[in-house]
Amino acid sequence: MPIDRRPLREQIREELLGRLDRGDFAAGTDINEVALAAELGVSRTPLREALITLAGEGVLESTQGRGFRFAPVSRKEFTELCEIVAGLEGLALDASDPAYLREIAPELLRMARDFPDRIAEQHVIERHDDEWHDLLVSGCRNERLLDLITSVKAGLRRYAHLLAGDDTPLEREAAEHCRVAELLMAGDLAEAVQALRDNWVNGMERMMSRIPAS
Amino acid sequence: MPIDRRPLREQIREELLGRLDRGDFAAGTDINEVALAAELGVSRTPLREALITLAGEGVLESTQGRGFRFAPVSRKEFTELCEIVAGLEGLALDASDPAYLREIAPELLRMARDFPDRIAEQHVIERHDDEWHDLLVSGCRNERLLDLITSVKAGLRRYAHLLAGDDTPLEREAAEHCRVAELLMAGDLAEAVQALRDNWVNGMERMMSRIPAS
DNA sequence: CTCCTGTGTTTTGTATTCAGAATTCATAGT
């Protein structure tokens, strides 16, 4: 197999995003570059490069002379991000081949029905949810749009761990996914896009109470 | 006045984007970091930081060991970017206060009618067009969305100079802007969004012939 | 006691250096 030869900055970026998923970092706290670099076993240079990319994705903020910090979470920002992703995924569906959508619809339906039990680990549920959405937009021929969706979703990762230990109404989420899949199977793209948007809005509202008021 | 104290990487980024507007760089060519750093009078470190952000915005590409190069232009990518911006600006309008939109509509109309003469310099026209779109979405309360639009539009700058010395049918562009403004004044948001999207699609097609076939 | 100021420390922003990968060019072998 070809060995992993990605630039260090990318590996660092992923490591940081992973830690963010696990809630290792408190939002709003400053980053000490030397300390973090030492902890990761790299020098400041590729670390800073990773931090700059993450800042570009909105995961971090930076101020002149004061370095980087994890962007504080807020209901406003969460709402904004969800609106954006909902819109982008809608666009992605619009830019997809209808025939392909009908083709994958059964699989989407199956996945939605097999939604992991509420007993499952939080990250299992998230993984499953991600896979569903990834499959949903996989037919989009606008590659830049797909990249953009990935990038914006990175900004949402900061909110993922806030769900930990929750028994959110998963049935509802599953039901909404089913509805999207069924509409796609029926070939009603416009309605499917609408249902998808509803799914995001509902998920957003379910989450909202867990975000500390800014 | 408070003097400009932005990080060097941002200034470099803007300088590079400016040069891109002027068509100083041939698309697809590799960047020599030492040469470019020397030319800009900075060291490689902040230059690389700027290059990394630009790569994140899709303006540049990078490959391990081979550094950065200006992403080649292609009709496919141009189409994709236009679709995305059109969608995003539509979202921005949806997320705007209808009252505010009605309020700025007259100004939008005035600007559209005062569209610079075809004699005007290319960059004057572009500036004017940018201002019109900026005002259009200025009422959007989703700040992240506005940032995202700016970022995606940066990727479109690589295509701007291809228009140079063209007498594209500006009247048509102006007429489309007028139509959007009029619909906003009438309070018909849905139709305005549609007209805006048409504007992007038309502008895209006008441009298409000037992009070399990949 | 409070606020200002100045000094020392920490941390970032930028420059420079070092190591290794990619490219080029020349040469030897088929």
Place this chain on the structure above:
DNA sequence: ACTATGAATTCTGAATACAAAACACAGGAG
């Protein structure tokens, strides 16, 4: 003549070094 091999060169990726800005704290003036 063409290909393959290898050394020399160029350039990137990463580490280190340096300069300056921000921060913290102590001491003194009001």
